[in-house]
Each structure stands twice: as structure tokens, then as C-alpha cells.
Amino acid sequence: MKSDFRVDFTNGGHVEAKGFLLDIEGDSVTPERLAEMIVSAMNLLRAGPVTIFSMTIVRRGEHQDSWPAPLK
Numbered sequence: 785m786k787s788d789f790r791v792d793f794t795n796g797g798h799v800e801a802k803g804f805l806l807d808i809e810g811d812s813v814t815p816e817r818l819a820e821m822i823v824s825a826m827n828l829l830r831a832g833p834v835t836i837f838s839m840t841i842v843r844r845g846e847h848q849d850s851w852p853a854p855l856k
Contacts, residue, residue, distance in 0.1 A: 785805070785806050785807075785808045785813060785818065785839060785840070785841060785842065786803055786804065786805055786839070786840045786842045787801070787804050787806065787818060787822075787836060787837075787838060787839040787840070788800075788801065788802045788803065788804070788836075788837040788838045788839075789801055789804065789818075789819070789822060789834060789835060789836045789837060790834070790835045790837070791822065791823065791826075791828055791831050791832070791833075791834050791835075792831075792832045792833050792834075792835075793828070793830045793831060793832055794830045794831070794832040795830050799826075799828070804822070805842070806818075806821060806822065806825060807844075808821070811841060812841065813839075815836045815839065818836060818839055819834035819836060822834060
């Protein structure tokens with residue numbers, strides 16, 4: 785899953801990500817579940833609202849940052 789999102793913290797401040805890659809099981813995930821997974825994966829203890837701006841299923845090896853890197 786490739787996503788753009790913002791997490792606001794209950795004690796002020798926020799964190800934003802663009803093009804964040806997160807492994808998921810299966811072929812789909814709801815925005816609510818993705819928000820839970822982001823907070824858990826990043827261990828954000830004081831996370832408040834999570835705003836998902838975009839989310840796209842990207843299969844392993846089909847994105848620019850795939851590993852191993854292609855040989856040139």
C-alpha cells in the first residue's frame with residue numbers, strides 16, 4: 785500500500801508522509817484500517833486524528849523503491 789497521510793497528535797503537532805509504503809495482507813484495506821496500521825507501525829503513542837489523502841495498492845516489486853534495486 786502506498787499512501788499520503790497526516791497524523792495529528794493529541795498533545796500538539798503532526799507528522800505527514802507522502803508515498804509511504806506499508807505492507808498489507810490481501811488486496812484491499814479500508815481507510816480506517818490503514819490509519820490504525822500507520823499509527824501502530826510508527827508506534828505513535830499520542831496519535832489523534834489520521835487523515836488519509838491517498839491510498840493505492842502497489843504490489844511488491846511494482847514500485848520505484850522496490851527491492852532489490854533493478855540493475856542498470
